[in-house]
Amino acid sequence: MSYVDDVLSYVVEKNPAQPEFHQAVKEVLESLRVVIEANEEEYRKEALLERLVTPERQILFRVPWVDDKGQVQVNNGFRVQFNSAIGPYKGGLRFHPSVNLGIIKFLGFEQIFKNSLTGLPIGGGKGGSDFDPKGKSDREVMAFCQSFMTELYRHIGADTDVPAGDIGVGGREVGYLFGQYKRIRDTYEGVLTGKGLTFGGSLARTEATGYGLLYLTRAMLKANGIDIKDKTIAVSGAGNVAIYAIQKAQQMGAKPVTCSDSTGWIYDPEGIDVALLKEVKEVKRARLTEYAAKRPSAQYHEKKNGEHGVWTVKCDIALPCATQNELDLEDAKALVANGCKAVCEGANMPTTIEATEYLQANKVFFVGGKAANAGGVATSALEMSQNSERLSWTFEEVDSKLQGIMENIFANIDAAAKKYGMEGNYVAGANIAGFLKVAEAMKAQGVV
Numbered sequence: 001m002s003y004v005d006d007v008l009s010y011v012v013e014k015n016p017a018q019p020e021f022h023q024a025v026k027e028v029l030e031s032l033r034v035v036i037e038a039n040e041e042e043y044r045k046e047a048l049l050e051r052l053v054t055p056e057r058q059i060l061f062r063v064p065w066v067d068d069k070g071q072v073q074v075n076n077g078f079r080v081q082f083n084s085a086i087g088p089y090k091g092g093l094r095f096h097p098s099v100n101l102g103i104i105k106f107l108g109f110e111q112i113f114k115n116s117l118t119g120l121p122i123g124g125g126k127g128g129s130d131f132d133p134k135g136k137s138d139r140e141v142m143a144f145c146q147s148f149m150t151e152l153y154r155h156i157g158a159d160t161d162v163p164a165g166d167i168g169v170g171g172r173e174v175g176y177l178f179g180q181y182k183r184i185r186d187t188y189e190g191v192l193t194g195k196g197l198t199f200g201g202s203l204a205r206t207e208a209t210g211y212g213l214l215y216l217t218r219a220m221l222k223a224n225g226i227d228i229k230d231k232t233i234a235v236s237g238a239g240n241v242a243i244y245a246i247q248k249a250q251q252m253g254a255k256p257v258t259c260s261d262s263t264g265w266i267y268d269p270e271g272i273d274v275a276l277l278k279e280v281k282e283v284k285r286a287r288l289t290e291y292a293a294k295r296p297s298a299q300y301h302e303k304k305n306g307e308h309g310v311w312t313v314k315c316d317i318a319l320p321c322a323t324q325n326e327l328d329l330e331d332a333k334a335l336v337a338n339g340c341k342a343v344c345e346g347a348n349m350p351t352t353i354e355a356t357e358y359l360q361a362n363k364v365f366f367v368g369g370k371a372a373n374a375g376g377v378a379t380s381a382l383e384m385s386q387n388s389e390r391l392s393w394t395f396e397e398v399d400s401k402l403q404g405i406m407e408n409i410f411a412n413i414d415a416a417a418k419k420y421g422m423e424g425n426y427v428a429g430a431n432i433a434g435f436l437k438v439a440e441a442m443k444a445q446g447v448v
Contacts (some may be wrong), residue, residue, distance in 0.1 A: 018102025031428035057081040079127035082108040085441035089125030092166030113434030114370040120381040145176035165194040190387025193380035202383035204398040210244025212375015215406035229253035234315035237322035258310040321346030345369035371430040
């Protein structure tokens with residue numbers, strides 16, 4: 001058996017009942033096969049891949065808190081510190097009922113390569129809880145966040161591990177988490193990113209993942225002779241990433257016509273009204289039915305089992321910005337049939353392996369999340385730099401740096417794919433470019 005196959009078996013054996021983690025490792029290692037086989041003897045002797053797929057540290061803890069009725073609730077907390085070869089652990093916290101150790105490990109593993117691609121000195125990690133902030137009062141969210149941080153604080157720090165937000169963890173949650181950290185440690189440091197602008201946050205952080213997605217998408221299309229202007233775009237999600245991807249796409253002259261949430265989806269042939277979408281999702285925290293009620297051109301579709309939503313709409317570009325495995329093989333077939341030219345991932349692993357392979361086989365330009373959605377973590381690292389310097393950069397400065405980072409990421413993944421004889425395979429290019437930097441750092445630092 002080849003070294004790659006040995007390690008894939010090792011991962012399944014050592015990490016049972018963690019399908020998302022198995023999927024992430026398989027996708028990465030399969031695309032790295034050409035690189036690994038060229039260095040197989042050396043990598044095997046050093047157990048480089050076993051070390052790469054095994055987190056440096058996994059922290060699991062309980063989070064007790066009291067709800068508004070006086071009832072004590074208990075949730076599970078996680079922080080997986082995956083790889084610190086090129087810098088302190090960096091990766092978000094996710095609060096969602098679906099969170100389990102396997103999902104956190106999948107996200108942390110992906111984060112290693114995403115962070116490497118940014119060119120910034122940050123390692124890979126991820127964390128979160130199965131707590132659901134939806135429907136909770138501000139006091140309940142604060143109580144949970146304070147209890148969560150009362151355990152997490154001992155494992156993080158500005159030069160050790162710097163968490164950020166993710167699904168279910170926005171500015172409100174980051175504020176409560178930071179306040180509790182500061183209270184316990186009695187120190188004011190850049191231990192979290194995504195902070196409010198009044199206490200060390202960075203301008204453009206809110207917009208960063210969505211904007212970055214479009215900067216990379218535009219660069220990829222341009223390299224293939226396509227202008228993004230006047231292109232119809234299907235977007236899934238209605239959170240931070242989706243909203244600002246829609247906004248930046250419109251600024252570039254494209255026309256996003258869809259968005260979705262957990263209960264349904266919108267098709268608006270006149271183009272999504274960003275101001276209305278922000279009011280519904282960011283201010284009112286309401287369902288998309290409210291968008292449809294106020295926008296005569298919008299068609300609302302309730303989500304049903306087996307129904308494929310936004311991916312059935314005719315589009316030139318698809319941007320999945322919601323959650324993992326939301327775009328399956330049937331969706332990929334629908335996109336190809338409708339003439340879709342490009343798919344770029346705004347979420348983490350939103351496309352199944354079967355769908356990815358089908359899109360690539362049918363000549364659809366495809367860029368995975370570890371490259372396409374790296375704008376968020378890149379700007380988080382820029383926030384860390386500002387905190388270290390005790391400075392605050394302008395929106396334009398941060399946005400300009402973000403654009404440069406995303407265009408550089410595309411150039412690097414394009415070059416890596418070409419170097420290893422896989423021109424146009426941007427998934428392999430991203431994995432190779434991200435892996436080589438981490439592997440060199442791991443080898444240089446010895447068996448640790």
